[in-house]
Amino acid sequence: xxxxxxxxxxxxxxxxxxxxxxxxxxxxxxxxxxxxxxxxxxxxxxxxxxxxxxxxxxxxxxxxxxxxxxxxxxxxxxxxxxxxxxxxxxxxxxxxxxxxxxxxxxxxxxxxxxxxxxxxxxxxxxxxxxxxxxxxxxxxxxxxxxxxxxxxxxxxxxxxxxxxxxxxxxxxxxxxxxxxxxxxxxxxxxxxxxxxxxxxxxxxxxxxxxxxxxxxxxxxxxxxxxxxxxxxxxxxxxxxxxxxxxxxxxxxxxxxxxxxxxxxxxxxxxxxxxxxxxxxxxxxxxxxxxxxxxxxxxxxxxxxxxxxxxxxxxxxxxxxxxxxxxxxxxxxxxxxxxxxxxxxxxxxxxxxxxxxxxxxxxxxxxxxxxxx
Amino acid sequence: xxxxxxxxxxxxxxxxxxxxxxxxxxxxxxxxxxxxxxxxxxxxxxxxxxxxxxxxxxxxxxxxxxxxxxxxxxxxxxxxxxxxxxxxxxxxxxxxxxxxxxxxxxxxxxxxxxxxxxxxxxxxxxxxxxxxxxxxxxxxxxxxxxxxxxxxxxxxxxxxxxxxxxxxxxxxxxxxxxxxxxxxxxxxxxxxxxxxxxxxxxxxxxxxxxxxxxxxxxxxxxxxxxxxxxxxxxxxxxxxxxxxxxxxxxxxxxxxxxxxxxxxxxxxxxxxxxxxxxxxxxxxxxxxxxxxxxxxxxxxxxxxxxxxxxxxxxxxxxxxxxxxxxxxxxxxxxxxxxxxxxxxxxxxxxxxxxxxxxxxxxxxxxxxxxxx
DNA sequence: GTTCACTGTGGAAACGTTTCCATTTTGGGC
DNA sequence: GCCCAAAATGGAAACGTTTCCACAGTGAAC
Numbered sequence: 001x002x003x004x005x006x007x008x009x010x011x012x013x014x015x016x017x018x019x020x021x022x023x024x025x026x027x028x029x030x031x032x033x034x035x036x037x038x039x040x041x042x043x044x045x046x047x048x049x050x051x052x053x054x055x056x057x058x059x060x061x062x063x064x065x066x067x068x069x070x071x072x073x074x075x076x077x078x079x080x081x082x083x084x085x086x087x088x089x090x091x092x093x094x095x096x097x098x099x100x101x102x103x104x105x106x107x108x109x110x111x112x113x114x115x116x117x118x119x120x121x122x123x124x125x126x127x128x129x130x131x132x133x134x135x136x137x138x139x140x141x142x143x144x145x146x147x148x149x150x151x152x153x154x155x156x157x158x159x160x161x162x163x164x165x166x167x168x169x170x171x172x173x174x175x176x177x178x179x180x181x182x183x184x185x186x187x188x189x190x191x192x193x194x195x196x197x198x199x200x201x202x203x204x205x206x207x208x209x210x211x212x213x214x215x216x217x218x219x220x221x222x223x224x225x226x227x228x229x230x231x232x233x234x235x236x237x238x239x240x241x242x243x244x245x246x247x248x249x250x251x252x253x254x255x256x257x258x259x260x261x262x263x264x265x266x267x268x269x270x271x272x273x274x275x276x277x278x279x280x281x282x283x284x285x286x287x288x289x290x291x292x293x294x295x296x297x298x299x300x301x302x303x304x305x306x307x308x309x310x311x312x313x314x315x316x317x318x319x320x321x322x323x324x325x326x327x328x329x330x331x332x333x334x335x336x337x338x339x340x341x342x343x344x345x346x347x348x349x350x351x352x353x354x355x356x357x358x359x360x361x362x363x364x365x366x367x368x369x370x371x372x
Numbered sequence: 373x374x375x376x377x378x379x380x381x382x383x384x385x386x387x388x389x390x391x392x393x394x395x396x397x398x399x400x401x402x403x404x405x406x407x408x409x410x411x412x413x414x415x416x417x418x419x420x421x422x423x424x425x426x427x428x429x430x431x432x433x434x435x436x437x438x439x440x441x442x443x444x445x446x447x448x449x450x451x452x453x454x455x456x457x458x459x460x461x462x463x464x465x466x467x468x469x470x471x472x473x474x475x476x477x478x479x480x481x482x483x484x485x486x487x488x489x490x491x492x493x494x495x496x497x498x499x500x501x502x503x504x505x506x507x508x509x510x511x512x513x514x515x516x517x518x519x520x521x522x523x524x525x526x527x528x529x530x531x532x533x534x535x536x537x538x539x540x541x542x543x544x545x546x547x548x549x550x551x552x553x554x555x556x557x558x559x560x561x562x563x564x565x566x567x568x569x570x571x572x573x574x575x576x577x578x579x580x581x582x583x584x585x586x587x588x589x590x591x592x593x594x595x596x597x598x599x600x601x602x603x604x605x606x607x608x609x610x611x612x613x614x615x616x617x618x619x620x621x622x623x624x625x626x627x628x629x630x631x632x633x634x635x636x637x638x639x640x641x642x643x644x645x646x647x648x649x650x651x652x653x654x655x656x657x658x659x660x661x662x663x664x665x666x667x668x669x670x671x672x673x674x675x676x677x678x679x680x681x682x683x684x685x686x687x688x689x690x691x692x693x694x695x696x697x698x699x700x701x702x703x704x705x706x707x708x709x710x711x712x713x714x715x716x717x718x719x720x721x722x723x724x725x726x727x728x729x730x731x732x733x734x735x736x737x738x739x740x741x742x743x744x
Numbered sequence: 745g746t747t748c749a750c751t752g753t754g755g756a757a758a759c760g761t762t763t764c765c766a767t768t769t770t771g772g773g774c
Numbered sequence: 775g776c777c778c779a780a781a782a783t784g785g786a787a788a789c790g791t792t793t794c795c796a797c798a799g800t801g802a803a804c
Contacts, residue, residue: 017784049488054760072450253655283625389754426790
């Protein structure tokens with residue numbers, strides 16, 4: 001009996017058959033008190049734990065769900081995953097994690113290994129939900145799954161996320177409300193992020209609807225130098241731009257840094273707004289105006305959605321002809337979070353606010369116009 | 373043949389036995405070209421993929437390693453995990469992720485489910501490596517494992533990390549070099565983080581060795597209000613404190629925010645230094661002086677260490693009496709990263725530097741005294 | 745024509761579990 | 775004391791794979 005003890009070892013020590021051990025340990029059938037005790041003693045003595053592989057093989061479910069995201073570097077994904085893991089854990093599931101690095105090929109390859117591991121469900125974020133080999137495979141193998149962050153209108157697949165278009169439109173409206181006339185949208189991975197595109201769309205719509213010119217699109221790299229160069233060129237061509245909307249908070253912070261390096265003050269010269277509402281956005285100075293999204297809840301919701309579909313499915317065995325429950329689209333609420341990085345366009349008020357900026361020797365608390 | 377096709381289905385379609393299919397697909401024995409082609413066609417036609425559960429059950433290895441960390445909210449863990457995932461993937465392994473929330477009970481519970489899933493190895497960060505039920509279980513079941521971030525001197529367990537004591541001592545030396553006489557150490561989860569303790573020890577040592585009074589310890593909560601209250605009390609009792617060392621970067625940023633709320637300028641009134649070197653620390657203003665640690669590399673190294681031990685072990689089957697290779701301690705280099713959050717104590721130079729602070733309307737690039 | 749080594753092949757056992765089924769035991773009602 | 779239902783139990787099949795083993799063919803050397 002080298003290696004881990006098996007149910008067979010327990011049976012032998014307890015002096016009974018393996019079926020009895022299984023029944024005792026799973027409470028899945030009648031057992032005498034005597035046997036029950038003997039088994040429990042044997043388990044204790046041996047330190048026995050079930051081998052989930054044997055179990056899974058028999059029951060044909062792994063009690064594991066896969067999580068496939070572009071990266072963990074962006075805190076939104078980290079938060080969502082923590083939510084997924086938490087909810088999954090509560091429901092008796094484990095998660096297997098793969099990062100795709102915003103690469104569609106890696107998405108597909110990762111997914112294949114995940115499927116061959118017999119994961120019971122998949123929670124994922126893809127580059128382009130409208131053209132994704134990974135999603136095709138998922139549907140083709142009728143693997144239960146749920147998108148997060150991807151929140152496309154047409155519901156071919158279950159998804160939970162926020163309405164990016166509406167959120168971005170709100171951002172645009174807030175800017176217009178503050179008298180900004182000319183804005184630009186800054187994005188990384190624009191072509192491999194439908195979120196960026198949706199946000200840009202909503203942003204444009206706000207300006208269009210107010211009769212203003214649509215904001216330009218600035219595609220950049222995360223490399224700080226690249227950002228500086230790009231922004232420098234943009235402001236050379238178009239010095240009137242008074243506000244930037246970054247496709248995510250991390251990028252927004254990078255923009256602020258780059259703007260400073262270019263000798264522009266935020267928000268006096270240029271305002272900046274982010275997206276996601278990561279925790280750090282609230283720690284820095286100026287604190288970042290952004291759209292706060294419930295990443296963690298998104299993860300929790302997705303996990304519960306996928307897993308509930310799983311258990312429902314297995315019990316509903318008498319109707320196995322349906323290809324699974326129809327896709328569900330869950331839209332979670334977002335919230336605009338104002339911050340010092342967004343100020344009105346060229347007004348007295350802007351100048352007054354500037355006085356509370358750390359540049360002044362003022363010792364007043366800074367969080368004056370923060371909603372939180 | 374409802375559900376996924378199995379090797380049996382392939383065999384049937386190819387008109388051969390399952391053993392042949394296995395041999396073809398694994399290149400694990402002689403096969404005629406004819407059979408080989410038939411099998412390949414059948415695989416193609418059926419879209420067959422191995423069921424890894426059956427495989428694992430037979431081979432008694434899951435090709436999965438577990439990752440157990442306190443949280444994903446702190447970017448250091450997220451980065452390390454990305455490194456682990458990347459390296460594991462390259463070596464044909466998947467990772468299963470559990471967060472313990474800095475809770476020793478959760479560590480143990482999580483580990484148990486992980487072990488019952490037959491993970492081949494475990495990479496983890498625990499609250500207290502000297503008194504960890506999880507680590508005991510790991511040794512007791514002789515599961516290959518490796519600590520990350522925990523980097524205790526005595527090597528009962530393999531570990532990869534940086535020398536926290538030395539790093540913190542260096543931080544102390546830098547401060548002393550800049551004429552600071554009185555410092556304090558700020559920590560969250562002090563009692564469930566040996567990292568914090570090691571850093572505090574090293575920090576104290578630096579001051580002690582220079583004949584200065586040992587810095588006080590400020591234990592706080594992450595809640596921003598709590599931090600403000602704590603710091604306020606500290607500076608009331610001890611107004612001479614000119615520099616804070618935070619146990620990690622996230623906390624350092626929170627400290628800067630709290631100090632501002634208390635009307636203190638950073639670094640003019642109080643300097644702040646962090647630990648970890650997270651990317652964002654370099655984006656904010658003032659950019660954070662910190663100790664930069666190779667988190668991602670730490671993850672990669674740990675993954676390679678654990679997995680190499682695995683494969684080495686299985687091949688070395690003729691000597692199964694040894695309880696596994698002896699623990700390896702890998703110490704990765706750190707680097708002090710200067711930043712505007714740390715300035716000399718009350719000197720002319722400090723005032724000059726202050727001029728480059730965004731408070732001034734100066735348009736000079738800011739990263740003047742940054743090493744990077 | 746016999747032996748031999750080798751290639752190719754499939755049957756079957758094994759991995760650890762769950763669960764169906766058949767068997768034995770129990771105990772209550774007569 | 776008998777009968778029958780219900781409770782308790784263990785044997786064995788099954789899940790999908792790998793791999794040992796035995797067996798059939800194929801040439802080559804004698």
